[in-house]
Amino acid sequence: MINELMVLLFAPLIAGIAAWAFDFRGVREAVGLTGALVPPILLAKAYPGILNQPLSYTLKVGGFNLSFQLNALNWYFAAIASLVGLAMALGMVSTSRSGYEWLFALMSYTGVLGVFISQDFVGFFLLWELMTFASFMMVLRNNRHESLKYFVLSIVGAYAMLLAIAILYTKTGALDFATIRQALYMDISIGAIGRGETILLFLLFLTAFGVKAGAVPLHVWAPGAYSEVNQSYTAFFSGALSKAGAYGFILIYILMGAKLYTELGTFHGHITFAYIMAWIGAVTVVVASFLAVLQEDIRKLFAYSSVGQVGYILLAFGVGTELGFAGGLFHVLSHAVFKGLFWLVTAAIILQTGKTKFKDMGGLAGKMPFTFAMGLIAVLSLAGIPPLAGFASKWLIYEAAISAHMPLVAGAIFLGSGLAFAYVVRFLYAVWFGQRPSDLDDVKEAPLPLLIAMAVLAIPNLLFGIAPGLVTEYLNKALGSSIVGGDYFKLVTKTGTYNALLVTIILVLGLAIAGLIYLYGAGVRRISVTNTYQSGNPVTEEFNLSIRKNFYRPLAEALDFWLKYSWDRFYERLAGIAEDFGDAVRQSFYNGNVQSYSWYLAIVLLILALWGVL
């Protein structure tokens, strides 16, 4: 009897290996897709019982007991990951022609699922590294420089986590979450772990999870890495992998929340350690969103936007109230679905046009109408237009941040959503509207599997937008208290209310009234895109009048002072200094002179002799 959890966990990996081994057209796709389909089916099957009875399994490997558990909270994360994973596999049927990509994409799928369902640090760390390694291999295939950047920051994160685990192990003697949590809770009264060590642990975990979530200033790997992979995979990379970081932040709460609270206390009425997280989130939102607005490459724009949106999740967790958790967890879902959808749309555009820069695109709405419609749904959801999923989750985060009296953090959300509006419109304008460059005249609609993948992610955007109660009700049960009231269509908090269904109905009503006025008016005649008002100068097709480059130039001018500083350049400089230092050391010590080598030997022997070794 093979355990269901193990099937769930390893099905993608095995399918990936099979797809790599039988690298033939058709077989590869069929095997990979089957592997990606197994987790969503098993998770759906587990759904009815999961709130009452968690599923557990222990795997014995080389003296370690790896325990896995599917409970109410990580079912939610795993379900989101598997939904995005399925969409990724469908998208890859269209965009990928290599067994290599299938292998590592599905390997990281297994890694992410494993991170979510692990219940001890051995399994957690191993699968975390599997996930990192697989995604690194995906980046390496396309761009060595960006993959190294990702690699170095991931290593920093991994060492931080390893160190934290080691400290926890020496202090508590345990590696499984339940015991550690218990031990840290008991330690509040015992005090075996000092204040300094608690802060150290917190910082180490913050680094480890912050790297994966792409929190500023550890975000520099994300734009490059998100851009330089197969774009169908990015849907998973940004939609699910970054959520492992967000999950880590929850883990900090679960494992050491009480301990951190007693050691660090409160700051102006806010829990200090949570407040730090909230500010990390707020800074991430603002910085990444500003940078997203100024990008000239479609992939870079969405990469920065992804970093910014994960910032919302960290911010919401940092609010530290139950409402904050509900909002953050809801945003995990809505970010996964709208950003996954965005990346699939990007995949379709790049696949069909072969262009990535905004300046080479335009006027595609008529050529790829279905993809455009999907892109519009994603835009509306990300910009937080009611009634889509993105609005429902943002609404909860607003309510949480303002009711927790974090005005400046909430101000960052306002600024971030204004910026989000700006960059999605940039995307709409540059890709879909305006004059079409003549080399894009024979672009066709995206292939069917990719369109199905988009639909898989578009439906949740609409469904959970109109019926946000479906999600909040589950979250109420998972978090064990009724945080958000109301029914399937209506969200009610202590201070606010949002009836998504009614907003939808009124919006439709308004559209109907406006539509009637439109229909009442005269008939319309279709004219070409160049037939516009040009102050009396007739234009012909040769002129391209669309603004494709530097669309937001005035903003860049207003921000020129701030744009002089860049974390990316700072790290590059740091890397440069380290390299120079290494060169200097090599040149001065390893100078190829036998005499100096013998001197080194003599000095070392002398030191050892003085030390008493010899």
Add this chain to the structure above:
Amino acid sequence: MIDWKLILEVIGMLIYATFMGFIFMGIERKAMARIQRRIGPPIYQPIIDTLKLLGKKESVTHGFIYDFGPVFALGASIAALLFIPIANFQLFSSNADLIVVAYLLEVPMLGIMLGAMSSGNPYSAVGVQRGLLTMVAMQLPYGLALIALIQHWGTFKLGEIVALQQVHGWSVTVPALLLALIVFDIVFQAMLGLEPFDIITAPAEISMGPMVEYGGKHAALLFTQHAVQLFAETAFFAVLFLGGASNLLELLVKQIAVLFIAIFVASIYPRFTIDQAAKFFWKWPTILGIIAVLLTV
């Protein structure tokens, strides 16, 4: 069960709001003209203009999104209006709170932008760019003003904010909220698209920006949208800071007061360039907003 009273209220309110919105537009033009020592058009001129546009024999279009944009904008304005408690009519306001209304008031912008972008006109594109940058610039002070208000009254529900103001006095009478009001009023100027923030339309530079391509029934829809939006935004202002109103007449007085402040400011100041506007918004209004939110924590 169908709530006929509510349906009648909604229909009545839509007609009233649209009509008054047009009158507000007329007042704006007339007052501006009087300040500049012109006679100006009659106050009902916008209504005549709109009816004329609607009666045009033929309209041109640049495709589906070009048609959809104005329709979406008007639809969203209507939706926003119906979630604001207007005088003694609660309409649907108990179903959506301040954040939802604030967002709904921004949705029409997206509709106009969508239509403008699909026209392919470079002036429209510049208008879209300026519109979004103005929005980015004003979002922070706007948010801070709203946060100060919510923190002071401790609720997001517009109905409760009005009720609390009727018991404890208008928001303006609270010192911290007076600062928030100043911030909100500056932002309000940009929301109405009046000087010094009429960067979006800038008739003398970019020929009405996003609206440049629109004519015929599309323009009529946009005029109507502007009327509804004007009514909704002035009502929103009155609800948040001026204690709401117990009847339509009281509300009208407050709306016109708000409108006249906007007109006076608009007729004094010249236009900012877009980066000046951004720098301005991120300086004084933001500082005042931060003081306001810290005072109300």
